[in-house]
Amino acid sequence: MDKLIITGGVPLNGDIRISGSKNAALPILAATILVDEPVTLSNIPHLQDVTTILNLLGDMGAQFTVDEKLSITVDSSTVDTFSAPYDLVRTMRASVLVLGPLLSRYGQAYVSLPGGCAIGSRPVDLHIRGMQAMGAEISIENGYIKASVKGALQGTTLVLDTVTVTGTENLIMAAVLAEGTTIIKNAAREPEVQDLSNFLNHLGAKISGIGTDTLTIEGVKRLSGGQYRILPDRIEAGTYLAAAAMTGGRIKIKEIQPAIMESMLMKFKETGAVIVTNSDSIEIDMRGKRLKAINIRTAPYPAFPTDMQAQFLAMNLIAEGTSMVTETIFENRFMHVHEMQRMGANIKLEGNTAICHGVEYLTGAPVMATDLRASASLVLAGLAARGTTEINRIYHVDRGYECIEEKFMQLGAKIQRVSG
Numbered sequence: 183m184d185k186l187i188i189t190g191g192v193p194l195n196g197d198i199r200i201s202g203s204k205n206a207a208l209p210i211l212a213a214t215i216l217v218d219e220p221v222t223l224s225n226i227p228h229l230q231d232v233t234t235i236l237n238l239l240g241d242m243g244a245q246f247t248v249d250e251k252l253s254i255t256v257d258s259s260t261v262d263t264f265s266a267p268y269d270l271v272r273t274m275r276a277s278v279l280v281l282g283p284l285l286s287r288y289g290q291a292y293v294s295l296p297g298g299c300a301i302g303s304r305p306v307d308l309h310i311r312g313m314q315a316m317g318a319e320i321s322i323e324n325g326y327i328k329a330s331v332k333g334a335l336q337g338t339t340l341v342l343d344t345v346t347v348t349g350t351e352n353l354i355m356a357a358v359l360a361e362g363t364t365i366i367k368n369a370a371r372e373p374e375v376q377d378l379s380n381f382l383n384h385l386g387a388k389i390s391g392i393g394t395d396t397l398t399i400e401g402v403k404r405l406s407g408g409q410y411r412i413l414p415d416r417i418e419a420g421t422y423l424a425a426a427a428m429t430g431g432r433i434k435i436k437e438i439q440p441a442i443m444e445s446m447l448m449k450f451k452e453t454g455a456v457i458v459t460n461s462d463s464i465e466i467d468m469r470g471k472r473l474k475a476i477n478i479r480t481a482p483y484p485a486f487p488t489d490m491q492a493q494f495l496a497m498n499l500i501a502e503g504t505s506m507v508t509e510t511i512f513e514n515r516f517m518h519v520h521e522m523q524r525m526g527a528n529i530k531l532e533g534n535t536a537i538c539h540g541v542e543y544l545t546g547a548p549v550m551a552t553d554l555r556a557s558a559s560l561v562l563a564g565l566a567a568r569g570t571t572e573i574n575r576i577y578h579v580d581r582g583y584e585c586i587e588e589k590f591m592q593l594g595a596k597i598q599r600v601s602g
Contacts, residue, residue, distance in 0.1 A: 440463075450466065
């Protein structure tokens with residue numbers, strides 16, 4: 183099993199390109215099921231989770247081609263299997279996103295209940311209740327969601343109990359080919375949800391209210407093929423900015439949209455970092471200053487993202503002062519804390535809040551990744567620590583970061599991947 187070996191204490195310096203968004207690519211790939219012509223997607227990140235959903239689509243009968251620029255063309259006109267087996271879905275929760283498009287286009291779906299994460303239950307009941315309200319018959323049998331509809335799904339008004347990103351995405355895809363108009367209230371507003379809606383509109387869908395908490399979707403008969411470029415990954419961007427801040431470095435990230443990172447950039451400025459933004463780039467420079475501790479509270483977009491909680495907690499480990507990091511989205515999302523304590527961090531957990539007293543330095547140690555963003559935070563801690571850090575179970579980090587060690591080496595980090 184691969185692991186990362188990091189010799190810390192090197193200030194990062196240089197420029198890197200940000201990859202396409204994993205959290206946008208996965209629902210958009212699932213949405214190709216709705217289209218009866220080829221769709222070409224560019225800026226797709228080359229990640230394990232993307233491979234998983236491509237394997238899932240391939241098992242259903244979809245066909246793919248990859249061009250010299252690594253764009254992927256998906257032809258779902260050949261889909262003839264309407265199930266998502268446990269062996270694939272268990273490795274990645276986002277696989278449940280095929281439920282809405284399968285049901286909407288083919289009137290049936292047999293999808294395993296999802297797995298793939300250790301950060302809480304994240305139930306799919308909102309997905310199911312929404313589709314039932316649209317006329318679907320759904321039951322849970324032997325760990326699978328069995329769904330069918332006679333004729334077409336019917337437009338209706340849905341009020342979501344809580345803000346759910348994958349739930350909103352699944353219901354958008356279910357509604358696109360439904361008869362009549364569907365209104366989704368308390369919808370997620372994340373940029374990745376907006377990207378899915380923009381993609382569908384580009385192919386002929388009629389979705390309005392994009393970027394607000396109320397989406398109106400007029401059902402259409404069919405979607406046409408086309409080309410679309412995936413949104414850049416704001417979480418990857420934030421992770422590299424955090425690494426630069428922790429190591430006292432100065433980097434520029436390119437091919438990013440600063441507007442989708444406003445809550446993060448405000449918090450970076452609170453730490454004392456100097457941030458300069460252009461239309462498609464962000465520069466960060468600590469100018470030799472120690473980080474200031476900052477309080478974080480996660481919440482749905484446009485507030486601070488849960489997927490950056492672990493990375494900002496890592497920054498607070500060596501910041502000046504005491505901080506409180508409160509997680510409101512997922513339970514069980516502080517598993518990285520115990521590994522950070524092995525490196526000398528002074529953190530105490532009280533319910534869903536981590537209280538951190540910044541220390542002057544961390545010390546390298548062998549640690550173990552527990553989930554995707556936790557693994558990223560341990561990489562950041564290792565880059566800033568004195569000595570050598572060995573991070574095990576890094577298949578977690580490969581789910582969400584493209585060529586992570588190569589990009590950090592580009593910035594001057596002493597990091598290598600080893601097998602064993």
